[in-house]
Amino acid sequence: MQITVDPDTKILKIQQEITYHNTTNDTLKDYILNDWNNAYSDKSSPLGKRFSDEFTRIFHLAGDSDRGHTDIISIIDQNQRRLEWSRVPNQPDLVDVHLQNPLYPNQKFKINIVYSVKIPNDRFTRYGFDSQGGFYIKNWFLTPARYEKGCFVKDSNENLDDISNAVSDFDIQIKIPSQLTLTTDLDVLATNDADPYKIYTLSGKNRQDILLAVETTATYSFYKNDKTEIATNISEKKLDDFQKAVIIDRVVNYVSEHLGSPAQNKMIISQTDYDRNPFYGLNQLPKFLRPFPDSFVYELKFLKTYVNNYLKNTLQLNHREDNWIYDGIQVYTMMKYIEDNYPNVKMTGTLARYKILRGFSLFSTGFNEQYSYLYLMMARMNLDQPIGNPKNTFVKFNEQISGKYKAGLALNYLDAYLQQESVDQALHDFVSLNKTQQTTRQDIENILKSKTDKNIDWFFKSVINSRDLIDYKFGRIKESDDGKTVQVTVKNNAYATVPISLYGVKKDRIISKVWLPNVATDTVVTVSKEGIDRLALNYGNEVPEFNRRNNYKTLKGFPSLNRPIKFNFFKDLEDPQYNQLFYVPDFNYNLYDGVMLGMRIHNETLLDKPFQFDITPDYSSNTKELVGSATLSYFHNIRDERLYNIRYSITGSTLHYAPNASYTKITPSVQFRFREPDYRENKRETILFRHVFVEKEDSPLLKNKKEENYSVFNARYSVGEAETAKLYSFLTDLQIANNFSKISAEYQYRKLFDDRRQLTVRFFGGTFMYNETGTDFFSFGLDRPSDYLFGYNLIGRSESTGLFSQQFVMADGGFKSKLKNRYANQWMTTSNVSVSIWNWIEAYGDAGIIKNKFSDPQFVYDSGIRLNLVQDYFELYFPVYSNNGWEIKDPNYGQRIRFVVTLSARTLVSLFTRKWF
Numbered sequence: 043m044q045i046t047v048d049p050d051t052k053i054l055k056i057q058q059e060i061t062y063h064n065t066t067n068d069t070l071k072d073y074i075l076n077d078w079n080n081a082y083s084d085k086s087s088p089l090g091k092r093f094s095d096e097f098t099r100i101f102h103l104a105g106d107s108d109r110g111h112t113d114i115i116s117i118i119d120q121n122q123r124r125l126e127w128s129r130v131p132n133q134p135d136l137v138d139v140h141l142q143n144p145l146y147p148n149q150k151f152k153i154n155i156v157y158s159v160k161i162p163n164d165r166f167t168r169y170g171f172d173s174q175g176g177f178y179i180k181n182w183f184l185t186p187a188r189y190e191k192g193c194f195v196k197d198s199n200e201n202l203d204d205i206s207n208a209v210s211d212f213d214i215q216i217k218i219p220s221q222l223t224l225t226t227d228l229d230v231l232a233t234n235d236a237d238p239y240k241i242y243t244l245s246g247k248n249r250q251d252i253l254l255a256v257e258t259t260a261t262y263s264f265y266k267n268d269k270t271e272i273a274t275n276i277s278e279k280k281l282d283d284f285q286k287a288v289i290i291d292r293v294v295n296y297v298s299e300h301l302g303s304p305a306q307n308k309m310i311i312s313q314t315d316y317d318r319n320p321f322y323g324l325n326q327l328p329k330f331l332r333p334f335p336d337s338f339v340y341e342l343k344f345l346k347t348y349v350n351n352y353l354k355n356t357l358q359l360n361h362r363e364d365n366w367i368y369d370g371i372q373v374y375t376m377m378k379y380i381e382d383n384y385p386n387v388k389m390t391g392t393l394a395r396y397k398i399l400r401g402f403s404l405f406s407t408g409f410n411e412q413y414s415y416l417y418l419m420m421a422r423m424n425l426d427q428p429i430g431n432p433k434n435t436f437v438k439f440n441e442q443i444s445g446k447y448k449a450g451l452a453l454n455y456l457d458a459y460l461q462q463e464s465v466d467q468a469l470h471d472f473v474s475l476n477k478t479q480q481t482t483r484q485d486i487e488n489i490l491k492s493k494t495d496k497n498i499d500w501f502f503k504s505v506i507n508s509r510d511l512i513d514y515k516f517g518r519i520k521e522s523d524d525g526k527t528v529q530v531t532v533k534n535n536a537y538a539t540v541p542i543s544l545y546g547v548k549k550d551r552i553i554s555k556v557w558l559p560n561v562a563t564d565t566v567v568t569v570s571k572e573g574i575d576r577l578a579l580n581y582g583n584e585v586p587e588f589n590r591r592n593n594y595k596t597l598k599g600f601p602s603l604n605r606p607i608k609f610n611f612f613k614d615l616e617d618p619q620y621n622q623l624f625y626v627p628d629f630n631y632n633l634y635d636g637v638m639l640g641m642r643i644h645n646e647t648l649l650d651k652p653f654q655f656d657i658t659p660d661y662s663s664n665t666k667e668l669v670g671s672a673t674l675s676y677f678h679n680i681r682d683e684r685l686y687n688i689r690y691s692i693t694g695s696t697l698h699y700a701p702n703a704s705y706t707k708i709t710p711s712v713q714f715r716f717r718e719p720d721y722r723e724n725k726r727e728t729i730l731f732r733h734v735f736v737e738k739e740d741s742p743l744l745k746n747k748k749e750e751n752y753s754v755f756n757a758r759y760s761v762g763e764a765e766t767a768k769l770y771s772f773l774t775d776l777q778i779a780n781n782f783s784k785i786s787a788e789y790q791y792r793k794l795f796d797d798r799r800q801l802t803v804r805f806f807g808g809t810f811m812y813n814e815t816g817t818d819f820f821s822f823g824l825d826r827p828s829d830y831l832f833g834y835n836l837i838g839r840s841e842s843t844g845l846f847s848q849q850f851v852m853a854d855g856g857f858k859s860k861l862k863n864r865y866a867n868q869w870m871t872t873s874n875v876s877v878s879i880w881n882w883i884e885a886y887g888d889a890g891i892i893k894n895k896f897s898d899p900q901f902v903y904d905s906g907i908r909l910n911l912v913q914d915y916f917e918l919y920f921p922v923y924s925n926n927g928w929e930i931k932d933p934n935y936g937q938r939i940r941f942v943v944t945l946s947a948r949t950l951v952s953l954f955t956r957k958w959f
Contacts, residue, residue, distance in 0.1 A: 043183065045216040046239075047256060052171045054159040058184060061152045064145050066189055073139040073153075074130075074194035076207060078181040081135035081199035082110035082162040085767075085796060088133065088198035093166070094766040095722060096438055101166050102766050103798050110162030110170065112184070120152040133198045137184065155184060167201050168314045176222065176257040178314050181205050185251070190360065190480070197362050200434050202441070203318065203354070204361035207250045209480075214244040218256055225255040225262045225273050227310045246306070250355065253310045262310075265290045270304045274311040276347065278340035289341045293348055296379055300466060301371070302473045305356040309348070316347045322416070322443050333391030338384070342376075349375050356473055358480045365433035366449045366506060367486055371469055373450020374457075377410050378466075384409065403615040413447040414583060415615060415649065420444040421511065421588055422650035424679040424686050427721060430483075430507040437721050451586040452505045456490070456498065458584035459541050459557060464493040500540045500560060505586075509681065510538035514579050515592035516604075517564060521571075530577060530595060532558060532565045536588060537681075545581035546574035552581065571597060576604075590618035591651075616647040628658050633838035633846055634698035636664035652677050665702065671695035687715040699832070700840040703741035707832050709734045725763040732756050734831050741840075754779045754831060768793050775808075782820050783811040786854075799878040800910075804856060806890075809869035813895075821865035824855035824872075824892060824902065825940075835944070843937075850919060850940035857888045858940045859904035859924040866892040876908050884908040886919065904929075917942040 046055045064070055081089035085102055093101040101109075117125045117139055130136040145151055161177055164170035171177050180203075187194040188206035195206040217239045218224055228244040235241075246252060255262065261275040265287050272290055281289075298304070321342055332339065349372045359367060380387065387409045388394035399405040420426040420440060427440050429449045436445055457465035468490045475481055475489070487502055504510045517531030532542070539562040546554035546569060553574045558567065569577060579593040587593075594604045608620035616622070623645060630638040640660030645651070654677070659670040675691040689712070696706045711732030718725050735753045755778045762771030769792040776785050786808030793801045808822050815821075819828055826849075829839055834853070838846025850858060855866075856874040872890030879885055887905040894900075904924030910917055919940040921929040929938050 043212075043214045043216075045214065047177075047216065047218040047222075049171075049175050049177075049219060049222065049256070052161045052177075054161065054182070056155075056157055056159060056183065058155045058157070059152065060155070060184075060186065061150060062145075062186060063150045064147055067147050068192055069147065070145040071141055072194075073141060073145075074187040074196060075137040075139060075184045076135070076181070076187050076197075076205055077112050077129075077137050077184055078135045078199035078205060079110050079159050079161070079183070080112040080129075082166065083112070084134050087135065088200050089135070092200045092434075095724060097764075097766050098166075099766050099794075102794060102796075104163065104166070108163040108165070111160045113158045113160075114184075115156040115158070116154075118154045125153065130196060133196065135199045136187070136196055157184065159183065164314075168318050174258045176255070178253075178255050178312065180251060180253050182254075186210065188360065188480075190482075195360060195362075197434075202362070202433050204365060204433050205251060206361050209248055209250055209358060212244065212246040212249055212252060214252075215241060216244065216254075217241045221258070223257050223260040225257070225260070225310065227253050227273070227306065227308050229308065249306065250358070253312075255310065255312065262312075267291050267294060269294050269298045270306070271308045272311055272348075273308070274344070276311060276313050276316055276340065276343050278336055278343075280336040281340055285337060286340065289337065290344060292383075293341065293345050293379075296382075297349060297352060297375065300375060300378065300470065301352070302356075302470055302477075304352055305477055309351055309355065311344060311347050311351060315351065316343050319346070319350065319442060321346050333393045334387075335392075338387070338391075345376060345379055346372070357476045359476070359482065362433045364483045366429040366445075366452075367483060369429070369446040370449035370453045371473075373413065373447055374453040374465075374469075377413065377450055377454055380409050402610065402612075403617040407615060411583065413451055414586060417444050417448040417451060417586060418588070418649050424681070425721065426509055428507055428509050430502075435720070435722065440721075448586060452501070455505070455584055455586060456501055458543075458582070460494050460496065460498070465490070468493045496559075500538075504538040504540055508538075511536040511588040511681070512538045512540055512542075512585055513588040513592075514542045514561060515589075516577065516579070516595040519577075519595055519597075526572065527568050527570055528577075528597065529566050529568050532561055532567055532579065534561050534563060535592070540585070542587075543580055543582065543584060544569070545578045546570070547578050547581060548573055548575050555582075591616070593618060614647060616649045616651075621645075622647060628660055630660060631837075632697065633841065634664060634701055634703075635660075635662040635669055638662055638669060640670060650677065652679075662698065665698060665704075667704070669697050669704070671697075684716045684718070685714055686717050689713040689715070695832075699738065700741040703739045705736060705738040705832065707734065707736050723763070724765050725761070727761040728759070730756070730758040730760075736830070736832070752779060752781075752830075756831065766794060779820070781814040784808060784813070784820075784822075785811065786822070798881075800876075800884070801878075802874075802876045802884075804852070804874040805872075806854060806856060806874075807869075807871040808854070808866075810867065813867055815867075818865040818867060821867040822854045822870040822892075824864050824866065824870070824890075825857040825860050826851065826864075827854045837943075848937065848940050850917075850942050852914075852942075855888070855890060855892070857890075857902070857904055858886065858906060858919040859888075859921045859926060859929060859938070861902055861904070861925050863892060863894065863900060863902070866894055868893045868895050872902075876910075879907075882910045884910050914942070915944045 044057045062073065081087045084090060090101060114127065117127050119125055119142065123142060125142065126140045128138050130138055139153065159182055161179060161182065162170040164172050164178065169178060169180050181199065186208040187196065188208050197206055212228060214228065220235065220238050220240045224242055226244060228246040230242055231245050232243040233240065262273045263283060265272045353368050353371055357368065388405065389407045389409050389412045390405045393399055394405045425437065427436055427445060429445045433441060453465055472486045472489050475485060491498060513536035515533050515535045517533045520529045522528065539560050541557050541559050542561055544556050544558055544567065545552055558565065575597055577595045577597065580587050580590060591605065596604050605619060605621050608617065608622050610622055610624050612626050613624055614622065623643065626642045628640045628642040638660035640658060642656065642658040644656040646654050646656065654675045655673065657672045659668055662669045671694065673691060673693045675689060678688040680686050692710045694708045696704055699705045709732050711730060714729040716727035733753060733755050736751065738750045740750055757776045758773065760771065760773040771790045773788045777783065786806065788806045790804040820830055829836060834851050837849055841847035855870060855872045870890065870892045872888060874888045876884045876886035886908045889903040891899050891901055902925055904921060906919060906921040908917060908919050921938050923929065929935065932938060
């Protein structure tokens with residue numbers, strides 16, 4: 043390639059010559075080039091769709107100047123004939139070159155391409171141009187696609203850093219302005235000044251990809267040992283160059299010893315690459331709270347990024363299809379590195395030294411244990427996926443964290459079972475094989491099997507290629523007549539049939555250990571009692587097991603517990619050796635109870651569990667009474683079905699709904715949750731059945747005195763799908779009580795257009811099947827429901843005047859203006875529309891028809907301005923015109939303004955976590 047860099051326009055002008063050697067046994071008529079830079083040209087490209095799926099608005103809202111593209115001027119073959127080419131349908135980042143003559147096995151051809159590359163802004167993926175006028179670019183030029191199984195790999199750019207290029211030799215001449223500096227992982231053969239440019243001559247052999255860093259101010263430092271040369275700008279200001287050199291040398295030598303020398307003699311280990319895939323947990327804490335020494339933080343950052351780049355440059359696998367191998371080797375190597383160099387480091391670093399914190403599992407758990415917890419986080423939510431699946435099928439949390447960690451845990455599990463460093467030897471041999479040929483997952487399977495006489499088919503079948511859970515537990519135990527041995531039953535509590543370790547333990551000290559091979563059904567094991575006081579399955583946590591809480595069996599006899607009760611202040615990690623109970627100070631507020639202080643008692647750890655309870659007694663500062671809530675829930679997860687979760691629960695609460703008037707609500711319910719086979723689909727579908735029992739104290743301040751005690755059966759069906767560009771939801775609701783029955787439906791659609799304008803449309807319709815209430819307490823609300831089911835988070839639910847009466851919830855009619863007739867006791871149909879004016883300022887309009895008994899249908903409408911500050915979480919509505927006339931003329935206009943506010947911490951957290959799941 044001959045490249046000219048224009049930093050002002052962010053364009054690279056390229057003349058490229060490709061010589062292709064057909065080393066396959068197939069005759070080629072077309073030739074596929076990866077053009078991943080062109081993925082940024084279209085918001086509907088696979089890259090754009092992935093951004094939208096993950097609620098990344100920045101790409102959808104970006105202008106043309108920020109997005110990248112590739113303009114191909116000509117493609118000419120070695121006979122100076124212009125070749126036809128096209129982009130693959132629905133994949134604008136793949137170029138299909140139509141050869142004029144077939145290319146037979148062992149033949150070569152040569153083509154010349156003239157094109158320009160517009161580099162995208164690095165805000166999208168961290169690859170591209172930065173605000174200082176420099177570039178950090180990867181996957182930016184036209185590259186031959188990998189050929190396997192009789193065809194070219196046609197993978198689009200989905201921001202997964204998994205391009206499958208053919209291995210190539212590179213010769214490049216690049217011309218950049220003299221004021222810029224160039225750092226690359228290619229060999230620099232020559233540098234020439236040609237004012238105002240500097241020309242670099244670069245070369246690289248047997249490469250799958252290359253990196254270029256063009257900077258206004260040089261940030262890279264260079265380190266070299268007998269294995270490779272490292273260019274890095276990973277930041278850690280408190281370390282000097284010598285300290286960094288020692289760490290880099292230690293990491294490079296460790297990886298070389300365990301996996302083999304790097305495939306190339308120069309590597310870039312950049313802050314950008316680390317930021318794209320950081321060490322989650324370590325990077326989340328602000329520096330002043332960081333519980334690890336600066337040298338350890340730098341070492342872990344460098345280790346993670348170096349191993350990742352080492353594998354990407356060395357392994358000749360299909361990056362997308364065989365991603366578990368990359369992830370597995372990377373995480374396994376990191377685990378071994380910590381085990382060999384920092385065996386006593388805890389998950390929370392130096393915080394574990396404080397005596398006050400030692401009672402918490404979070405502060406006493408070893409550093410490598412966090413991998414297991416983060417894998418289990420998704421497994422307990424029933425959102426884990428087979429790690430052997432293609433990388434682009436994973437939800438983001440599985441792709442970047444959970445699946446990656448399970449792959450490392452899988453290799454660590456196999457290593458513990460095989461022993462004698464069989465896995466280490468196999469990985470070393472596999473990496474060596476990749477330096478000489480293209481490989482597949484079958485190669486690593488063959489090498490692993492060659493290192494042992496044991497049958498390890500279970501490893502690939504159950505651990506890699508399925509989402510079968512591993513869960514063993516103890517059954518009955520029987521002591522021998524002489525009291526020297528016990529017979530204990532080990533039960534397979536899940537679907538996976540794999541080896542499990544059985545320990546004999548005395549006061550947390552391991553006395554004995556044996557592997558039980560592939561326990562499929564109940565298995566009786568005879569164990570010596572000598573020197574042990576309990577038995578434990580998977581005590582060392584070698585096996586990525588779903589539930590370790592059933593892994594203990596005491597031999598002490600009655601009244602000893604298999605798992606003693608442990609009380610913890612605040613929430614903690616799950617400790618499988620104990621029954622944990624947590625108590626947490628609770629603070630809450632509503633207008634009638636005032637400040638509510640109390641203690642929340644629950645069993646919820648950072649991992650979901652089937653049975654959960656949460657009891658929160660609070661003291662009301664206004665009423666001087668005890669209030670609060672309680673919830674008992676059982677979650678039944680169903681694997682590999684559209685119906686993936688059933689939740690049975692009973693909740694109860696008692697609070698005040700008006701001054702000195704309390705209510706008690708008890709609700710038994712069952713909820714069915716459905717999902718699509720493709721976990722990346724943001725479609726959610728639920729069916730809910732519940733019966734709400736309400737007892738209310740009479741309030742002399744309210745009109746609806748007749749409606750003091752009642753119960754309502756409620757059935758709901760909802761379905762919806764959401765992403766950045768669009769959202770839709772549909773809800774049907776049936777309510778049956780003694781003196782009324784009603785049914786309603788609601789549909790909402792939201793569209794974000796390319797010009798940043800947003801349209802939101804909602805339709806609501808509801809009717810009573812019968813209504814004998816005599817009040818409007820159960821009627822449809824035009825501007826705010828009366829919330830007789832106590833389901834909305836209203837600060838002042840009974841207020842008719844004042845600030846808290848202006849709180850708005852999108853329910854029933856969805857009107858913002860308070861009209862003369864605010865309720866409908868027969869039927870109601872409304873529509874709500876809002877459209878962007880500028881940025882987060884929108885115009886809204888509502889229209890509908892309401893029908894009350896003994897009166898004609900009435901047409902109602904309102905309009906105004908909406909400040910959509912945080913959609914569904916914080917919004918303001920300013921009425922302008924309605925059936926009331928010009929509302930802005932009202933001297934008390936401030937009382938007509940409506941607001942949406944979300945105070946629930948759990949609801950707010952979902953705003954930030956939705957892109958991960």
